[in-house]
Amino acid sequence: MIGKKKEKNQEKQENVVEVNDNILNIISPPGIDFDKMQTSLGENVGRIYIISRYPDRNDYGWLAKLCNLEGTSTTVEFHYTDPDRLISIYDKRIGELKGNEGTLKNESDIARNKKAQEDLKKLVHRLAVEEEPVGYVTIILHVQAGTQKQLEDRIKRVSSKVAVQGCSIRLLKSRQQLGLKAIAPYGIPIEEVSRIGMRNMPISSFLGGFPMANPGLNDPDGYYLGKTTNNRLVILNMWLRGKDRINSNWAIFGPPGMGKSTTLKDLLLLEYAFFRTKIIIFDPEVEYVGVATHPDIKGDVIDCGGGEKGRINPLQARKTAVVRPEELEAGENMEDYLAFDTGTENTESDLALYLQQLKVFFRLYFGKENFSVGISALLEQCLIELYQKFGITWETDVSTVPNDKWPLPKDLRDYVIARRKKDEAGDLSNYRKDNYEKLEDMLFSMAEGADSKLWNGYTTLEAKADFVDLLVSSLLDAAENTKRAQFYNILSWAWTELSKDRSQKVIFAVDEGYTVIDPEYPDIMKYLRNYSKRLRKYEGALWFITHSVVDLLDPAVKRYGQAIIDNACYKFVMGCDGKNLEEAAKIFNLSEQEVNMLQEKNRSQGIFFAGNTRLRLKVDVSDEFLSMMGKAGGR
Structure with missing residues (x-):
């Protein structure tokens, strides 16, 4: 009997369902309370802060980062003001800075003074000459959590993320009730709250910072590739054509260990699954055999270094x-x-x-x-x-x-x-x-x-399947002249496959692209450059994947390497440092924030370009695709 009672008690415990606080708050009216330091909404505790300091310069879409903070609701206010008043203030400040020039001795102080004058003059020109509207911006943050301990930990993380954006937050001490009214959906701006965090700003800087100004990418009929660093979805259809997207070429750069192979496999599988794109991959490191031979792919693996089925x-x-x-x-x-x-x-x-x-x-x-x-x-x-x-x-x-x-x-x-x-x-x-x-x-x-x-x-090489892995690993140890000639022979064959049917989508991916770069013989790079230009007239795409942009910048091949980069409507630059990062920053005109992101060298993250759109992307690979990739090239 005792044993049966224990079993019944265990069954009762197993049938207990955890309370969902979110649903509970919806179906039962939450209690609202507050004191000098924090608020209580139903089961959640929170604190209301205001942005009290802003950076001197704001990137395009800067507000997106402040509107997507963990467990935080954000209210943004803009109060229009007469530009003449601000122009007068700026003129006075410029005069003060000019008056201080004679007292400055350190080069750093002189440079800062000069820079401040230039920035203010630009603002005056925008307001007085271009007649751009101006106003005061106020940003209010309401950080919430389920318990006091969770709230304290969350505030630390939010404060840290805000600081990364060059901002500071200030607690609305003794004004939590006013702050709660200001952020409420039915509320109206509270002057006493707004005045604490007001920052004058031209309307172009304000509108350019809205979250929708940096929305990620949402192509019609596209597939999910990943998310931006501010959690915006990236839905990609690289066959879409527009003013700034005229081909489907890619250039992908990433040193070993950054997830380059995993990213490429994910892209190829997505193309194969969504568009039934024909895939031909130049594979020097035997990294794609697992994908090609998977039961759901049933592709061809062909040895082009002397195999009976790979002769051209x-x-x-x-x-x-x-x-x-x-x-x-x-x-x-x-x-x-x-x-x-x-x-x-x-x-x-x-x-x-x-x-x-x-x-x-x-x-x-x-x-x-x-x-x-x-x-x-x-x-x-x-x-x-x-x-x-x-x-x-x-x-x-x-x-x-x-x-x-x-x-x-x-x-x-x-x-x-x-x-x-x-x-x-x-x-x-x-x-x-x-x-x-x-x-x-x-x-x-x-x-x-x-x-x-x-x-x-x-010739025995024939691409019968829609996924063809051309193995060239055995050629890497061949004599240089043999390797060069056979690489060129393979590229010539691949062009035939790319161009024979203008209605079929075909990708030719050259992985480990540095293996085909020879400064003494730039013919292969010239041929690939011609690929990249001609393919826009077909449903074909050239993908060039290598470790570093430096690989393409040797003076003997730079003319062709630069063209391959420029002709690619899609580019993905992954984490890097040193000379590679320095050259990437020059070629792609990277911002300081983008450079910092690449320096962190987070796996499967980088700067993604789709035409004129540039995003800080983290590629998100499904578990199903990961299981298909095998271990070659790393996971």
Whole structure:
């Protein structure tokens, strides 16, 4: 019996539901009480404060931070006043500052005096010349909590956050009743309260500070990406087009440990889930295999460093972007898109345009010191004749030629040898013979030697799935010339995937972008720059992800690196310091508050740009997505 009674008591205890104070306060009239120091509303205790000091400068949306404080309701008042009165006060103050100039000796005091005069003169100009309305601002805060201990702790946190904004709070001692009336929804401004915290302010500074001036981002048909540091939602649709958002390109910067890989995986999964976007990712660190092979994704993982399914025959011509003179933007010319002169008659021939890329490929592979004018001319002659031998001419639509109908590198080397022997039967100069022999030697490795596994075979790389992970990790240890050439080969293949269907959304993400940056050979960066410009005419997007903006600023590649940054409508700069932070602050014109945020180096946080909109964003990854990401690249 005793045991049964205990069980019943336990059941009763388990069935007890905790009291919800919020609901209780709604359904039962709360009691209102106050004394000199605090208020009581129902079950909650609180204190009413007023902002008594403001910073000299206010950022756009500055009020958002004061209107979203923990457990605090905020009342903002603006009282219009005659600008002539303030102008008179400012004129008098400017005169005082000028009079003090002769007494100042320290450079710091002189600089502060000069700065104060400049700020006041700007205010006078706004009020007297531009006739901007002006008034007095009062901000009242009501901090509440369930218990006295919770209230004391909350006040400390609120006071600290207010101080970070350059403000101070002052308790309305002996005026809690008046403060309660002033903040009540049905209340009216109480002059005795307002006067304590009044601060004169032009109306543009006041309106620019409202919470709705910094609302986060709310794109139609978008997905939830995260929240701003003032808890505003960021709902993103990067395929939305507008005056300041003309493409879907991204540039993401974050040193190791800042959550860069997790952020990128989250973005890719969101794009795949919401828009069924096709994803192709250049993966040097094998970080995306877990995502690609997840049962809900069923993507392709392809080894492009010698795998049987990842071969790209460099001699198989692919369609390239056709650039016409009338499409050039201001300051551009055809040489920005063509590595070599094709002549005017072949600028739209598939084969002629691909020969441009092929010569870049061989220059990267042979090395620019070996790719002389004589070698280049001989190679081009042999390629054209070899293609003709395979029935491929200037007029051929290369997309109609099957993979196994294209010449291979061994075919090219054999043709060069046969052509040399034929020419030797006639009058072959030593210069020409020397070029033949050099070309034969340089083609040996890709035709029959160590690199033949990579290139001497028909193309097998095919993106059947909508999520394709291109593994290139094995190439990082390859010879520099082989790595450069294959990287370029992969980019050329990826462009075909991006551009073949203008109605399909496709993302090509280049992770660990520093691996493709070579100051000695800027051709790859130039090619990516062209990507970033041309993709706005397609439903394609280039995402460039690297550790630091410094990676893109080497003088040899800065022209192209800067263009990749500038052409990206979406940018995310994550926590950093040192030279990286210094350069980021210059390029993105970061404010002092933004610099401070990046210096804190909080994981998955940074400055997010969407066109002209800039937000301090914390990416919020769902548990479901985290479980799909695996451990590669960190979590």
